[in-house]
Structures are given as structure tokens and as C-alpha cells.
Amino acid sequence: MAYRVLQSETIFQGKVFGVRIDQVESPTGQTMRVDVVEHGGAVVMIPVDDNQRIWLVRQYRHPTGKTLLELPAGTLDPGEDPKTCAVRECREEIGMSPSYLVPLGGAFMAPGYSTEFLHFFLVGDLTPAPLTPDADEDIYVERLTWDEIMELIARGELQDTKSLAGLFLARDHLRKAISPS
Secondary structure, eight states: OOEEEEEEEEEOOOSSSSEEEEEEEEEOEEEEEEEEEEOOEEEEEEBTTSSSSSEEEEEEEGGGGGEEEEEOOEETTTTTHHHHHHHHHHHHHEEEEEEEEEEEEEEESOOOTBBOEEEEEEEEEEEEEEOOOOOTTOOOEEOOOOEEEEEEEETTTTOOHHHHHHHHHHHHHHHHSSSSO
């Protein structure tokens, strides 16, 4: 027997996500309430320029009360291909269009309560092609070396989970690119 949804009710629908309450029966017959944040998914880019600098964005994140340094990312539009979204979000967030995208895999952001799935891409061969950022975004671009990023991580100054995961997924590609041959 599998887990079975007995009842599901959407209690909130916002611009980016919804919230539902499910009543679920476990394989042992136990009934439990599960609160679920419904999210259509997102992309995370690891942009690398010709000088092997990684492009990050610094922006205020109200739920944390902080300005965070992060990899550029963005929410998928319904039915949108993740690669198409990655190119659009690169143009919106860092003003650059990548000519290549290397899929690095994907992961759930917080599977204990959310359906959000992240698609990670290493992107490069960047050319200027800015799009107007979303009205609610106040973004500052920073370009850092791998070593500078590792120092930030060691000091606990890079606190965004999707960025930490994206850098981990890209590390072998990035190390090859910056290592002397």
C-alpha cells in the first residue's frame, strides 16, 4: 500500500506559490496532516565569464531580513522549458545571455514541505543582452573567483542553499576550467 491523499484543500494562492493542506493516509493506516507549499519550479545558473569569474547577485530577501549573495535564479513560467527560463533569467538578473548551458541536474528545494524543484545550469560564453528586471528586484551583480567564493563559504557569508548546491554541482567543471593544464 502506498501513501494516499484522503483530502486536499488549497488555502492560499499567491503570485509565486500556493499553500494546501492534505490529509494523508500512510501505508500503516495512520492519518496525518501535511502542509504543502506548491511551487512550479525554478532554475539556478552558475554563470562563468572568459576570466573564470563566477557571476553572483546581491539582493535583499525580506523573509531573512538580509541582503544575500546568491547565484542568479528564477521561477519557471507554467509549461516553460528550464533552458529557456535559464537564458531569460540570466538576461534579467545579470544582463548577459549565455551561448551555452550545461545541465548539472536538479534537486528539491525543501521536500519536507514544498514541491519546488530546482534545475541547475552551468552557463558561459556570456554576451551583453539585458532584459528589464522584474519590478520587485533590486539586484547588484558581483563577479568572484572560485577561491573568493570558497572563502565566503568558509566564513559562513554565503548562506543561500540553492547557491551552495549549485556551486557543489558545478565544482568539477569549474575546477577543470581554472586549473593549469
